[in-house]
Amino acid sequence: MAVQTTAPGGQADQSAPTAAQGGFTTSNVWREIRRFPVIPLLVLIIFLIVPAAFADVLAQHDHTIGDLQRVLEPPGWVPDRATERQIVQRARDQNAEVSINNARRNFDSGAGNLIDANGNGQPDIGETMVRVEPGGNWEYPLGTDKQGRDVLSRLMHGARISLAVSCLAILLGGFLGTALGMLAAFRGGLVDAVLMRIVDIKLAFPSILLALTLVVAIGSGFSTVVIVIALLLWARYARVVRGEALSIKERDFIDRARVAGASNTRIMARHIFPNVFNTVIVLATLEVGHVIILEATLSFLGAGIPRPQPAWGLMAADGREVITSSWWIFLFPCLAIVLTVLSMNLLGDWLRDRLDPRLRNV
Amino acid sequence: MQRFIVLRLLQGLLAVFVISLIVFSLSRVAGDPLAAILDEESGKEQIERIRAQWGLDKPLHVQYFTYMKRLLTGDLGTSFKWDRPVAELIAERLPATLQLSSFALIITGLIAFPIGVLSAVKKDSWFDAGGKMFAILGQSAPTFAVGLILMWILAVQLGWLPTSGKGGLKHMLMPGFALGYYNVAAIMRLTRSSMLEVLDTEYVKLARIKGIPEWKIVWKHCFRNALIGPLTYFSLIFAVVITGSVVIETVFAWPGIGLMVIEAINSKDHITVQAVVMLFALLYVAINIVTDVTYAYVDPRIRYG
Numbered sequence: 018m019a020v021q022t023t024a025p026g027g028q029a030d031q032s033a034p035t036a037a038q039g040g041f042t043t044s045n046v047w048r049e050i051r052r053f054p055v056i057p058l059l060v061l062i063i064f065l066i067v068p069a070a071f072a073d074v075l076a077q078h079d080h081t082i083g084d085l086q087r088v089l090e091p092p093g094w095v096p097d098r099a100t101e102r103q104i105v106q107r108a109r110d111q112n113a114e115v116s117i118n119n120a121r122r123n124f125d126s127g128a129g130n131l132i133d134a135n136g137n138g139q140p141d142i143g144e145t146m147v148r149v150e151p152g153g154n155w156e157y158p159l160g161t162d163k164q165g166r167d168v169l170s171r172l173m174h175g176a177r178i179s180l181a182v183s184c185l186a187i188l189l190g191g192f193l194g195t196a197l198g199m200l201a202a203f204r205g206g207l208v209d210a211v212l213m214r215i216v217d218i219k220l221a222f223p224s225i226l227l228a229l230t231l232v233v234a235i236g237s238g239f240s241t242v243v244i245v246i247a248l249l250l251w252a253r254y255a256r257v258v259r260g261e262a263l264s265i266k267e268r269d270f271i272d273r274a275r276v277a278g279a280s281n282t283r284i285m286a287r288h289i290f291p292n293v294f295n296t297v298i299v300l301a302t303l304e305v306g307h308v309i310i311l312e313a314t315l316s317f318l319g320a321g322i323p324r325p326q327p328a329w330g331l332m333a334a335d336g337r338e339v340i341t342s343s344w345w346i347f348l349f350p351c352l353a354i355v356l357t358v359l360s361m362n363l364l365g366d367w368l369r370d371r372l373d374p375r376l377r378n379v
Numbered sequence: 380m381q382r383f384i385v386l387r388l389l390q391g392l393l394a395v396f397v398i399s400l401i402v403f404s405l406s407r408v409a410g411d412p413l414a415a416i417l418d419e420e421s422g423k424e425q426i427e428r429i430r431a432q433w434g435l436d437k438p439l440h441v442q443y444f445t446y447m448k449r450l451l452t453g454d455l456g457t458s459f460k461w462d463r464p465v466a467e468l469i470a471e472r473l474p475a476t477l478q479l480s481s482f483a484l485i486i487t488g489l490i491a492f493p494i495g496v497l498s499a500v501k502k503d504s505w506f507d508a509g510g511k512m513f514a515i516l517g518q519s520a521p522t523f524a525v526g527l528i529l530m531w532i533l534a535v536q537l538g539w540l541p542t543s544g545k546g547g548l549k550h551m552l553m554p555g556f557a558l559g560y561y562n563v564a565a566i567m568r569l570t571r572s573s574m575l576e577v578l579d580t581e582y583v584k585l586a587r588i589k590g591i592p593e594w595k596i597v598w599k600h601c602f603r604n605a606l607i608g609p610l611t612y613f614s615l616i617f618a619v620v621i622t623g624s625v626v627i628e629t630v631f632a633w634p635g636i637g638l639m640v641i642e643a644i645n646s647k648d649h650i651t652v653q654a655v656v657m658l659f660a661l662l663y664v665a666i667n668i669v670t671d672v673t674y675a676y677v678d679p680r681i682r683y684g
Contacts (some may be wrong), residue, residue, distance in 0.1 A: 184595065194499070217390065217394070225622050225623070226622055226659050229640070229644060230401075230405050231648070233647070249624060306518075314521050317521075317629075318641055319644075336527070340535060341542070346530070350526075352522055355519055355524055358519040359520075
């Protein structure tokens, strides 16, 4: 890796007699290691890859069926909170005090404890009711949702969905785009013109809306989401790969391959594809974050992964309804998305600088 | 120049044509459009009558032409859900969406331009690094996550702003910021790089030698010249913001077109969805053409690119 750093576009510097450039000197290797985005990679491994791979083992609870006895429990570290209310006669004062009727009801239903000053076992005016809001329980480290499902377990399975959707969609879209891009460059003429017009139109269309229309038409579900996102992605690959392939096509070794009797398909697969591969990989890495956001947004809008699957976007949408009382339901999926996408973007930037600096303004 | 504009317009028309084809065929793939309004008890004759009334018994290409003809005369159909002409619904809700989108655009500008300029002036400082981080964070957070987190902190915990709905400036602050934040990164980077270019030119050096105060050089001499690139990009961002409003209007219950289209999708009101998608596509294509033409006007090299 260290040798490659100065290779692209670095000819001008090569005459400069600096020891640090090129070669495996200690300082050089050290610099490479320091530049390597360790934290983003760690975040990705801890928050995305490990949970996605081992969700079945790591998750302590079922991710779709909850315990209805344990609804809306806060995260483990939240302490019990007691509020004291004085019992007064007035019926409609809701601020600090409670009416005697309410107190009696709370007392009978067990929703509050009575500090019984006169010891007659029932609430009287002037006495105090103590209402305890139960805190969290480490059995559910990140709390439970409206149906008593463990948020942590759902987050882990959600990581699996995010990872699966983005990998599949990028593979599919990348394959389609690369193939069409190479075809356009190789065939030229009418094929090229038609394909590139389609790419223009595709790139000129707002992606979320296209996705929504598609999902409405074919119905939501895992495979629909993958196909829809792949259809949103391919155009970018097609355009970039076509550009690359056009210049590679003119190089001598392609002519030589042809003289040696290679067929068109063989030239595309064995000679052009390996040369555009770096670009495709970089584009793919840069795109993972974007795809995770797209999937989450579609799911959030109710047009992505259907309930009761624990997609992060869906969890956030569920949390929005109870945002005033139960913050943990929306917050953790949102943080999971932001953290993984941020790390993915940082990693993608690094990879782009390493493998293909020309893509900088893509 | 004229040839370029004509060519670009033709391309735009082609794009609109293809999009209308896609939208039309998708609505037919979705199954019988009547299924949404008829129930099992509707008699066969009744179904046939409505079918004929809506022109659904004719071949597909004829249906497409009638669809387009009505579209061109401004007849967008009647919504199943609201039982009113879609054009009326759109006219009623478009102002709210445009208001929020332009506000978001202003917020993007207010954040991105100063940070971009200052990061260029103080290149490689902690400010530069911090600005970059702020921008990358914005690109990594889905709009709904930004919206929800803001709502939780500012509205639920602190009680400073209302959680949702439409009202005065206070109601717009959170959705506007959430909508505008995503684009800060792009505009900021563009401003920064074009500022760096301008700061390096001869006339800036001359201005410095003449002893003009540095703030005046930066904001008057450089910023104005560095603005061209980001400004042409701004129109593109407007299109992104308008579609992003679908998400943010859902989060904050903002009564615009975005919320309407999601409600329509949830109740399978295809006519309304189609109309809104066509409208957004038209807006999008139009904005793209305007951007390209302005860009070509400002920078003639583009035309041949």
